[in-house]
Each structure stands twice: as C-alpha cells, then as structure tokens.
Amino acid sequence: MKRWLIPSYFVIFSLFFTYNSSALTLPFCPHDQSAALIQFNSSFSIDCSGFRQPSISRAKTISWEEGTNCCLWDGVKCDTETGNVIALDLSFSCLFGPFPSNNTLFLLRHLRQLNLAGNDFRFSPMASQFGQLTSLTHLNISWSSFIGKVPPEISRLSKLLSLDLSMSGLMFEGHVFENMVANLTQLRHLLLSEVNMSQELPDSIGDLTSLEILDLPVNHLGGPIPASLGNLTQLKYLDLSDNNLSGVLPVSAFNLRQVQFVDFSGNKLAGSFPSQVSELSQLSILDLDRNFLSGRVPSWLFSLPSLVLLRLSNNKLTGPIDQFDKVTPLEEAYLQNNEIEGPVPGSIALLVNLIYLDLSSNKLSGNFDLDKLSKLKKLESLTLSNNALLSFTSESKANYSLPNLLSLNLSSCDIIDFPDFVRNLEGLRELDLSNNRIHVIEANMFVKLKELQRLDLSHNSLLSLSNSGNLSLFLPNLGYLSLSSCNLTAFANFLTIQESLRELYLSNNSIQGQITKQERTWGSNLVILDLSNNLLTVVEYYPWRNIKVLRLDSNLLEGPLLVPPPSISVFSISNNKLTGEVPYSICEFGTEIDAALDLSHNNLSGVIPKCAGLANIAYLDLHANNFHGNIPDFCVNENNMLSTLNLNDNDFDGPLPKSLANCLLLEVLILGNNKINDTFPYSLGNLPSLQVLVLRSNNFHGQVTNPDNQSYFSNLRILDLSHNNFSGYLPTNFFKSLEGMMGLADVDMAYMGDRFQYYTDSMVLTMKGEDIVLERILTIFAAIDMSSNKFEGTIPETVGNLISLQVLNFSHNHLTGHIPSSLGNLVALESLDLSCNELVGEIPSELTGLNFLEVLNLSENQLVGLIPQGKQFNTFLNDSYAGNIGLCGFPVSKSCGRSEPPPAIFDEEEVDSAFGLDWKFVMMGYGCGLVFGFSAGYIMMTIRKPKWLVVMIQRAGNRVLRRFKKYR
Structure with missing residues (x-):
C-alpha cells in the first residue's frame, strides 16, 4: 500500500515512449544511428526466462532488422522531421550481458529519453559516457544490475526532468550527489531507491523547486532532514524511508501544499509533532512507522481533509489521543506498538470512512463499548490486542452493531468474561480472543455470529468447554478453530459434530487417551489437524477422511508406525516412542505434490523400504532413529520433488546412492x-x-x-x-x-x-x-x-x-x-x-x-x-x-x-x-x-x-x- 504512487508514475514515464509510427509520415533514420542500434543490440543475448517480471518482459529488439527504417522498430522513437533517434524504450527487454563503456548507444547524441530499466547488465559499472547524452530529459536504468559508483559526469545532464537509478547496486561517493543536485535544477522526478549514499541529505536539495517525486528509501542517509525540504512546493511524493535519519520531525515537511504521499518510516526521527499545521490539504498517505517519535498524537492529524492512510506504529507516542471535531476521509489508521494511554476517544466516531483501525500494544484503559464505534459503518478490521487495562464490560444495553466488521482482535487484553458487545457483530468472520483469562464459552454467546469463519481461543489456560453446548448449531460456517494451550484434557463433544471445520489446532494441551477403531468418524471435513504436544498414547486408525495435514508429534505414542492414508500431504509423528520397522505401505504416502513426512526422534529401526512411490515427497526427515543398511535410491523418478532430506543420527552405512544426483530440487x-x-x-x-x-x-x-x-x-x-x-x-x-x-x-x-x-x-x-x-x-x-x-x-x-x-x-x-x-x-x-x-x-x-x-x-x-x-x-x-x-x-x-x-x-x-x-x-x-x-x-x-x-x-x-x- 505504501508505495502505491510509484507504479502510476512509472506508467506515466512509460507513456513518454509510446509512439505509433507510420512509414508514410516518418523519414528514414540516419544510417549511422541505425548501425549504432544494431551494434548495441548485438552486444547482448536475449533471454526472457530468468527475468524478474516475466509478465511484462518482452524481447523488443528481436524484431530489429538491418537495412530497415529504425524509426519503425519496437522501442524506438524518431524526430518526425529529421529522423534522428530521440527516444529509446528498452525497459524489460530481456537484454542480458555486460554493458561496456564504449557501447555504441552513446553515439545517439540526439537522445532525449532513455529507458533501460529491468534488464540484466551483469553488474556492470555505470559508464561515465552517460554524461555525453546531454540532450536527455528522461533517464531510467533502474533494476538493471548496474553496480559501482555513479559517475560525476551525471551532472552534465542538465536538461534532465526525470532520473531513476533505483535498485541497481549503485552508490554516490564524495560530492557527486551534491554536484548533481546543483546542476540538474529542472528535475521533476528523482528516484534513487536503494542507491547507497552514506551521507547527509544536503541543504541544496531544496533548490530542486520543480521536484514532484523524491524517492530516496534505503539510501543509508544520515543526519537530520534539511529544513530546505519545505522549498519543494511542487512535491507530490516524498519517500525517505528505511534510512538512518535523525533529529526532529522537520516542520517544513508539514507545509508542502501539493504533497500527497510522505513516508519517513524506518528512521531514528524523534521529538513530537508540531502543535498545528496550516497546509497538507492534499496529503493522502502519512507513514512514520518505526521511529522514536514521542509526545501526544495531535488532533489535527485526524482532521486532514484528504488523509486516507495514517501509520504511526512502532514509536514512543504517549498520552491520550486528543479529541478532534471534523469528519475526514481517513480509511486506515495504524497506531500499534506505542505507549498511548487513556480511553479510546469518543471523537473516533467521526471517522465514518474508517476501514482498518489498529490500536494494539498500547496502554489504553477505561471501558470500551461498541457505542463508541457505532457510526463506523464501513469498519472491517479492528485490532485492540495487548491492551491489558482496557475493560470490555457493556455500559449500554442498546444493540449496536457494525455491519461490515469482518475481523476483531482482542488477544492479550486480560479478558475474563466473553465481551457482551461481540455478540451483536453479525457480520464477523474472524475473532481472536487468544492469550486471555476467559473461563467459560457457551453456545448462546454465538447466536448471532453465524458468519464466523475463524475463532482463536488459544492460550486461555482457564477455559472450560464442559458446558459449551453444541456450538455447531450457531457456527455453521466455522472453518478455523484454535484451542491450543487451553489445558484441555479431552476432546470437546461439539468437535465431533462440527462439520464445517477445516482447520483445528489443539496443540500444547493435556489431551489423553487413545484414538481407537471403536470411535465414530468425526471431523469429516478436516483438512488440517494439529494434536502435537499432548498425552495421546495410541492411534489405532485415522478417522479423518479428507485430512491433508496431520501433526501428532511430541505425544506418548508407542508401538509400530501406523502409516497415514495416501491423501495426507503433511504428516509429522516425531518425538514419540514408536518402535519397529517402517511398513512397506509407506510407499503409498505422498500422492500429493510437495508432501512432507517427519518420523524423526523415535526408536524406529530396520531398513528404509526401497520404493519409488515417494516421488512427490518434498520434505523427508528420518533423523534420530535406528535405521541401518544402505541409504536407498532417492529421486529415481525424474519428476521427483525432494527438497529436504535429513537422515542424521542413524546407522546408515555403505556408499551414497548415485541417484541423489537426480534430485534437481534438493x-x-x-x-x-x-x-x-x-x-x-x-x-x-x-x-x-x-x-x-x-x-x-x-x-x-x-x-x-x-x-x-x-x-x-x-x-x-x-x-x-x-x-x-x-x-x-x-x-x-x-x-x-x-x-x-x-x-x-x-x-x-x-x-x-x-x-x-x-x-x-x-x-x-x-x-x-x-x-x-x-x-x-x-x-x-x-x-x-x-x-x-x-x-x-x-x-x-x-x-x-x-x-x-x-x-x-x-x-x-x-x-x-x-x-x-x-x-x-x-x-x-x-x-x-x-x-x-x-x-x-x-x-x-x-x-x-x-x-x-x-x-x-x-x-x-x-x-x-x-x-x-x-x-x-x-x-x-x-x-x-x-x-x-x-x-x-x-x-x-x-x-x-x-x-x-x-x-x-x-x-x-x-x-x-x-x-x-x-x-x-x-x-x-x-x-x-x-x-x-x-x-x-x-x-x-x-x-x-x-x-x-x-x-x-x-x-x-x-x-x-x-x-x-x-x-x-
């Protein structure tokens, strides 16, 4: 979400090169320029198979033919009067090979626009000869595997309007960047993502008064953000994220009238927000995540007329959230992992367009009642987890509801009783009440939650399900249920008739006993079942007909291995006390592609069956057993999927099987x-x-x-x-x-x-x-x-x-x-x-x-x-x-x-x-x-x-x- 503007600008940039030509209106391009292009193309091989963006990569130069008019070639644009080549768009053209400094491309002195993005020039240095193309207005060599220093000659391109060197392993050294800024005064777009600068951002950046895009994330920039940034009055997109910038938030950055996107996340900015601002009327996205900001969250942030996304997470913000008094278009607000105190402000009801709200991991306190959010009819996701001082007792008997709320996370809130307001959330699909102290779950709590699909009650160690009743009557769509670490000692009755369940997590409990043939079939639609870290002693059969993932590891299972049915794709029964040999029927396991089998840390012995039926197994772990003999042939089938093979801590002898060389995915x-x-x-x-x-x-x-x-x-x-x-x-x-x-x-x-x-x-x-x-x-x-x-x-x-x-x-x-x-x-x-x-x-x-x-x-x-x-x-x-x-x-x-x-x-x-x-x-x-x-x-x-x-x-x-x- 946070880089949402860049693709649109890339499209606009690409439009500079879109050209529909006609042989009737274009002169022939000069022979020397046509020859230069042919020789340029011959310097590289063409291969689209290994490129980053196969969906948009296209071998444009494959159609270039010597002796024809280069003005008609794919990616080439000529001046309509002189025929000179003035634009070359070879972005994502599958060019592969080193980019020499004497490349004939540099003979095209009339070039105004050059786009070489998305090719693979095999870690070639950026040639100083780029500085000879002094007519350039647009230069893009991003994602093209250039490395090394940006040459000082870049400063000669004084006509540049757009420069993109992103993601190419380049670096600025000495005063090259500062000199470039001093000379390229007409720049509108400057994109240098992940170009190593290892310096402070110079004050002269403020002289680029035509800048509309300034994209400098992950540049190893340090020091303060210069106040001169406020001079960039045309700026629409500003990204300085993931650097080492320090100091206080620059007040000047909050006075940019045209700016729509500001991202200072992942720095070391400190201090508090300005008490008030008069500009920022166009700001749509503000991301200050992962800094050291302190002080209170000011009310004006919630009153910005165009703000759609606000991210203040992972800072040191304190105090209560100030009240505000304006309805705004804010759709996403992330304030998690701070030290915000006090109650959730009542004025949050004015954020009527809010879709996502995350206030988790703070110090919120006071009572939280649904009437505070009753006007947020568009709210889809609410996260209040890890606020142990919040109270969820109902102060109002009104049946408030949030018709569009799909996800509610109240984990780690020290909840003892099931919150009353949750009962009215009729559209809720995901509910997380994990890591609390809930004692009782009863069926009537879910009467209105018929749309619920995911329920996480894990890590409620005092939870009792003995009087839960038949939850399946009220949760017909429940597909995911986690009761891990709830101190359960037996399977709850409703689990055996909850036909909708597809994922069930019961790990880290004290479930005892056996799964015997006398028990009726249950969980007929289960796809994932996790019973690991329990006290099961015997599994006589597997009653789950559609199971794909079954975990029985870390129990007390003894006796011979019961081979899982072929339909299972992931099976773990490690860390038990199984004995005896592995049955030959194990050869039927792994009918699903990318299957996984973990039998490690048991007392299994004998030889591993020699069978080719394990062709689909991607992950095989047999370590810490007593297997002996030769290692059997793996990857006999040429379509084998084996990715991980662990036979450590056994008694295998003899040579390695030569067939291992066929495991091409290993x-x-x-x-x-x-x-x-x-x-x-x-x-x-x-x-x-x-x-x-x-x-x-x-x-x-x-x-x-x-x-x-x-x-x-x-x-x-x-x-x-x-x-x-x-x-x-x-x-x-x-x-x-x-x-x-x-x-x-x-x-x-x-x-x-x-x-x-x-x-x-x-x-x-x-x-x-x-x-x-x-x-x-x-x-x-x-x-x-x-x-x-x-x-x-x-x-x-x-x-x-x-x-x-x-x-x-x-x-x-x-x-x-x-x-x-x-x-x-x-x-x-x-x-x-x-x-x-x-x-x-x-x-x-x-x-x-x-x-x-x-x-x-x-x-x-x-x-x-x-x-x-x-x-x-x-x-x-x-x-x-x-x-x-x-x-x-x-x-x-x-x-x-x-x-x-x-x-x-x-x-x-x-x-x-x-x-x-x-x-x-x-x-x-x-x-x-x-x-x-x-x-x-x-x-x-x-x-x-x-x-x-x-x-x-x-x-x-x-x-x-x-x-x-x-x-x-």
Missing part, C-alpha cells in the same frame, strides 16, 4: 552422524538448488579436489565436512565456485523451507558439547566447517572471497603456512576457528576489521609476534591464543618488549549477532579440545508462526543485512 541434505563410507560426492555439485550439505561424523575419505565446472555448488550456503577422514590440500578452485557465499547485497531475508507452509528447515550448532537449535535456517546464514579431518597445506587466499560467511572452521587438521590476510574481507564473520593446526607467522592485522567477530580460536598453532589490537580483538581472552608460545601482547602474559597499544573501548553496537547467539558466553574457556561445528539437527515442523514474530525477525534480519553492507 536444497537441504543432512547425512551426519552415520557410518557412510564414500569419497566426496562430486556429483551433487551440479544440483542447482543445493544450499545445505552436511556430511559430518561419517567415514568419508579421500581428497576434495578442484572442480572442472565453475558453477560447482554455486548456491551452497552451508557446508559441513567435519569429523571425517578427508585428506589432501584445501581446494582453491572449490572455494572459487561457491558463489552463494560471495555476496551480501543480493541475499534475501527468508528461511530455508519457506516455500512450504507447514514446515521449515533447521540445524543445530554444536559448541563444546552444547547444542544451539536454529529452528529455522535463515537464508542469510553461511558457514563452512571442515574441522577434524586430515587436510594439509595452506589456507587458500580464495576463502577471502566468501564475504557472506558467518562461521569458518578449519580446526584440527594439518594446515601449514600463514593465515591469509584475505580473511579480513569476511565482513560478516562471527566465528573463526583455526585451532590445532601448524600455522606459522603473525596474525594478520586485517582481521581487526571484522566488526562482527565474536568467537576467535587460534590456539595450538605456531604463531608468533604481536597480537593485533582494536575493536573485537580487545574482547578475546587468553584461551583464543593458548599454545602459541611465540605470541606476545594483550591478552597473553608475555610482553613484546616494546610499547603496546592499550585495549580500545569496545563498541557493543557493532557486534550484534545475526541470530542473537551470545558467542562469548558459549565459548568462554575453550581450547584445543573444542569441537566446533554443525551436527545435523532436528527439523521442526512449524505451523502458523505469529505474524508479529515473523515481522520482527524479518526486520532484524534486514537490519543485519544493512549493517553488513556498511562494512563492504
């Missing part, structure tokens, strides 16, 4: 802690999606040699070969091929396995015998552990190219030579262990630039000289260097006999871990006996993570990524 392969006897699996290097390979604690042997294919393991993010018998030199070219560990800017904040709704991949970090569970593996996480093998020779300099590494462990080998200074390039590194080798020489001073380094172990080597000082190196203890008798200086006791710099002040802000791990605590007191690495952990199936948690983690991850880029 992302995670965890085979640690078995007895597999084989050489390094080179054939897996050609799997295009493989990101995690864990082979630790087996009997792998031989050399890991350099690959012939440069794209070998190109997407790998985690490699664990520890505790095997690998030998030979560390392969230089092997590290060169690990492209997935070589970048920071292109790493997306997500989780491995996120393409599946009900489970994600995880691992365990094992440090000094302690397991730290990463329940969900972030895609930004990168690690290499080749410890406890027989590798020899030097550490290749090429390891320094893997700049997204966070963990590197070469300990317990026979490595010699110096520590390469290139390791100082690993700007994301948090843990480095080179202990128990035969390394010599001094510790490179470049390592002091590793701002995130929390764990360092160089013990038991032959290092000499002064230990470097500064930043993180001032936090490491003597244990990091034990067994290196030639080292001197802090923190070891041996003096170097010369002046040594004192330890510097430690800046804690610079060393936050991406995963919140307290490395110093975990690793304190380690030595050569440390066994550091990855054990293949259990894969936890997760269902419906709370949205607030997901958002919080994503924001934290994005913050880490931004800081990583800062130190590149």
Whole structure:
C-alpha cells in the first residue's frame, strides 16, 4: 500500500515512449544511428526466462532488422522531421550481458529519453559516457544490475526532468550527489531507491523547486532532514524511508501544499509533532512507522481533509489521543506498538470512512463499548490486542452493531468474561480472543455470529468447554478453530459434530487417551489437524477422511508406525516412542505434490523400504532413529520433488546412492552422524538448488579436489565436512565456485523451507558439547566447517572471497603456512576457528576489521609476534591464543618488549549477532579440545508462526543485512 504512487508514475514515464509510427509520415533514420542500434543490440543475448517480471518482459529488439527504417522498430522513437533517434524504450527487454563503456548507444547524441530499466547488465559499472547524452530529459536504468559508483559526469545532464537509478547496486561517493543536485535544477522526478549514499541529505536539495517525486528509501542517509525540504512546493511524493535519519520531525515537511504521499518510516526521527499545521490539504498517505517519535498524537492529524492512510506504529507516542471535531476521509489508521494511554476517544466516531483501525500494544484503559464505534459503518478490521487495562464490560444495553466488521482482535487484553458487545457483530468472520483469562464459552454467546469463519481461543489456560453446548448449531460456517494451550484434557463433544471445520489446532494441551477403531468418524471435513504436544498414547486408525495435514508429534505414542492414508500431504509423528520397522505401505504416502513426512526422534529401526512411490515427497526427515543398511535410491523418478532430506543420527552405512544426483530440487541434505563410507560426492555439485550439505561424523575419505565446472555448488550456503577422514590440500578452485557465499547485497531475508507452509528447515550448532537449535535456517546464514579431518597445506587466499560467511572452521587438521590476510574481507564473520593446526607467522592485522567477530580460536598453532589490537580483538581472552608460545601482547602474559597499544573501548553496537547467539558466553574457556561445528539437527515442523514474530525477525534480519553492507 505504501508505495502505491510509484507504479502510476512509472506508467506515466512509460507513456513518454509510446509512439505509433507510420512509414508514410516518418523519414528514414540516419544510417549511422541505425548501425549504432544494431551494434548495441548485438552486444547482448536475449533471454526472457530468468527475468524478474516475466509478465511484462518482452524481447523488443528481436524484431530489429538491418537495412530497415529504425524509426519503425519496437522501442524506438524518431524526430518526425529529421529522423534522428530521440527516444529509446528498452525497459524489460530481456537484454542480458555486460554493458561496456564504449557501447555504441552513446553515439545517439540526439537522445532525449532513455529507458533501460529491468534488464540484466551483469553488474556492470555505470559508464561515465552517460554524461555525453546531454540532450536527455528522461533517464531510467533502474533494476538493471548496474553496480559501482555513479559517475560525476551525471551532472552534465542538465536538461534532465526525470532520473531513476533505483535498485541497481549503485552508490554516490564524495560530492557527486551534491554536484548533481546543483546542476540538474529542472528535475521533476528523482528516484534513487536503494542507491547507497552514506551521507547527509544536503541543504541544496531544496533548490530542486520543480521536484514532484523524491524517492530516496534505503539510501543509508544520515543526519537530520534539511529544513530546505519545505522549498519543494511542487512535491507530490516524498519517500525517505528505511534510512538512518535523525533529529526532529522537520516542520517544513508539514507545509508542502501539493504533497500527497510522505513516508519517513524506518528512521531514528524523534521529538513530537508540531502543535498545528496550516497546509497538507492534499496529503493522502502519512507513514512514520518505526521511529522514536514521542509526545501526544495531535488532533489535527485526524482532521486532514484528504488523509486516507495514517501509520504511526512502532514509536514512543504517549498520552491520550486528543479529541478532534471534523469528519475526514481517513480509511486506515495504524497506531500499534506505542505507549498511548487513556480511553479510546469518543471523537473516533467521526471517522465514518474508517476501514482498518489498529490500536494494539498500547496502554489504553477505561471501558470500551461498541457505542463508541457505532457510526463506523464501513469498519472491517479492528485490532485492540495487548491492551491489558482496557475493560470490555457493556455500559449500554442498546444493540449496536457494525455491519461490515469482518475481523476483531482482542488477544492479550486480560479478558475474563466473553465481551457482551461481540455478540451483536453479525457480520464477523474472524475473532481472536487468544492469550486471555476467559473461563467459560457457551453456545448462546454465538447466536448471532453465524458468519464466523475463524475463532482463536488459544492460550486461555482457564477455559472450560464442559458446558459449551453444541456450538455447531450457531457456527455453521466455522472453518478455523484454535484451542491450543487451553489445558484441555479431552476432546470437546461439539468437535465431533462440527462439520464445517477445516482447520483445528489443539496443540500444547493435556489431551489423553487413545484414538481407537471403536470411535465414530468425526471431523469429516478436516483438512488440517494439529494434536502435537499432548498425552495421546495410541492411534489405532485415522478417522479423518479428507485430512491433508496431520501433526501428532511430541505425544506418548508407542508401538509400530501406523502409516497415514495416501491423501495426507503433511504428516509429522516425531518425538514419540514408536518402535519397529517402517511398513512397506509407506510407499503409498505422498500422492500429493510437495508432501512432507517427519518420523524423526523415535526408536524406529530396520531398513528404509526401497520404493519409488515417494516421488512427490518434498520434505523427508528420518533423523534420530535406528535405521541401518544402505541409504536407498532417492529421486529415481525424474519428476521427483525432494527438497529436504535429513537422515542424521542413524546407522546408515555403505556408499551414497548415485541417484541423489537426480534430485534437481534438493536444497537441504543432512547425512551426519552415520557410518557412510564414500569419497566426496562430486556429483551433487551440479544440483542447482543445493544450499545445505552436511556430511559430518561419517567415514568419508579421500581428497576434495578442484572442480572442472565453475558453477560447482554455486548456491551452497552451508557446508559441513567435519569429523571425517578427508585428506589432501584445501581446494582453491572449490572455494572459487561457491558463489552463494560471495555476496551480501543480493541475499534475501527468508528461511530455508519457506516455500512450504507447514514446515521449515533447521540445524543445530554444536559448541563444546552444547547444542544451539536454529529452528529455522535463515537464508542469510553461511558457514563452512571442515574441522577434524586430515587436510594439509595452506589456507587458500580464495576463502577471502566468501564475504557472506558467518562461521569458518578449519580446526584440527594439518594446515601449514600463514593465515591469509584475505580473511579480513569476511565482513560478516562471527566465528573463526583455526585451532590445532601448524600455522606459522603473525596474525594478520586485517582481521581487526571484522566488526562482527565474536568467537576467535587460534590456539595450538605456531604463531608468533604481536597480537593485533582494536575493536573485537580487545574482547578475546587468553584461551583464543593458548599454545602459541611465540605470541606476545594483550591478552597473553608475555610482553613484546616494546610499547603496546592499550585495549580500545569496545563498541557493543557493532557486534550484534545475526541470530542473537551470545558467542562469548558459549565459548568462554575453550581450547584445543573444542569441537566446533554443525551436527545435523532436528527439523521442526512449524505451523502458523505469529505474524508479529515473523515481522520482527524479518526486520532484524534486514537490519543485519544493512549493517553488513556498511562494512563492504
């Protein structure tokens, strides 16, 4: 919603290039210009298959033909009198390849409009020759994979009206931006989203008095917002979001008469709002989310005549919301996660156009009655969760109703009795009363709520359903019900006849007993059933005929495995006490595409049945059992779907099956802690999606040699070969091929396995015998552990190219030579262990630039000289260097006999871990006996993570990524 104006401007910009030509009215374009275009086109290959916007990508230049009039070519516009090429629109034209500085495009000196957006120029620098096109009025090279510095010659384009360099990996250095602003005084549109500026916004920005669009999000801008912004009287769109701007809200920004969109979210702006404003009559959207604003919410915000969306969430706003006295068009108001106190103001009834209202996570108090909102007939969503001081007792007996209210969230409001006003919300479809202290639920409470589809009563630990009656009579459309963590001991009677239910969550209760064949069929329409973390002991059969997702993990189930019916696509029965062999009928499981099967953490034994019927399984977790024998052939069927395979902690032996090389969708392969006897699996290097390979604690042997294919393991993010018998030199070219560990800017904040709704991949970090569970593996996480093998020779300099590494462990080998200074390039590194080798020489001073380094172990080597000082190196203890008798200086006791710099002040802000791990605590007191690495952990199936948690983690991850880029 917040970027709603940009697409419309992009369309307008594209209209500059729309041109219907006719051979009868156009002269021929000059031959030299036609030839320049042909040569330009020949510089690139054409391939639309891998482009970001396949729906709008089109190979425009494929129709260009030498010897024909270029004025008739797709994307080309000529002057109607001279025939000179004056506009070129090759946006999303599937151009692929480097963009050389001597490109013949720069010969088209009559160009006024140039749009190269949405192509892939393979991280080419932006050529200074763009500055030769001095007739340009419009230039767009956004989303085109340009990188590097914006050339100073950009300032020569003094006629520019529109400039878009967004999303291309470019940066401004020195005074280039300031000089550009000084020279491009006619600019109307300036779009620089995610262009790294790392400076303050200059006061001269106020000289661009013709600006209508100023789009500068994620630019690493710091300092205050200049007051000169108030000079931009023509401004309609202003986005400075997700920077590092500080200071107070600029009063001048509230005096822009034409502005329609203002987004300052994700900065460090502080202070309070102006007491009153006289302008902003056109403002439609105001987004100040994620700042440090304080003070009261002023009444004039709710009186702006054009305001449609107001977002003040995640600040430090206090006090009650002031009363206001005007009816406004406001449709969306988000004020959650502040410290707003007092009652919900009665004047909120004037917001008659309101559709979404979120006041959650504040300190609201007083009684809340529906009559305060009775005039908000358009209201569809109301969120008041996490306001424990609000009271919901009815003060009025009137039957107020909100006919369009579809969603009501009152979770975490310390509610004891079911709120009376809820009973009259006849159109309600979603009701969240979770995390309260509700005692009783009765059927008559829902008499009028016949449209209710989703009901969340989870985490009401005192809830009693014994007298609930037949809820199914009053909730005929109920499809989703969560009673998780409600201290239930048995299935409520109404659940067996609630035919409309499709999703039922009963996890984390104390439901006991058995599901036997004598019980009648119930839940005939259930698609998702979560019974995990209960006390069930026996499941004799599965009575749910249409079930797709069934979770029985973490119960007390014993005996043999009862194979689920083929219709189930996700089945988890992990963390129980199942015994015996897996029946051959398991081969019938997985008729649905992207099926998931989790049998981990049981006592199952025997061999895995050899069957090809598992072709549709995407996620298979059998770890922590007693399976033995050879690993069966997977991916025999060429249409296999396998994405995650976890066989960790079993007794598999023999070689790896060659068929694994056919698993083209495989992302995670965890085979640690078995007895597999084989050489390094080179054939897996050609799997295009493989990101995690864990082979630790087996009997792998031989050399890991350099690959012939440069794209070998190109997407790998985690490699664990520890505790095997690998030998030979560390392969230089092997590290060169690990492209997935070589970048920071292109790493997306997500989780491995996120393409599946009900489970994600995880691992365990094992440090000094302690397991730290990463329940969900972030895609930004990168690690290499080749410890406890027989590798020899030097550490290749090429390891320094893997700049997204966070963990590197070469300990317990026979490595010699110096520590390469290139390791100082690993700007994301948090843990480095080179202990128990035969390394010599001094510790490179470049390592002091590793701002995130929390764990360092160089013990038991032959290092000499002064230990470097500064930043993180001032936090490491003597244990990091034990067994290196030639080292001197802090923190070891041996003096170097010369002046040594004192330890510097430690800046804690610079060393936050991406995963919140307290490395110093975990690793304190380690030595050569440390066994550091990855054990293949259990894969936890997760269902419906709370949205607030997901958002919080994503924001934290994005913050880490931004800081990583800062130190590149």
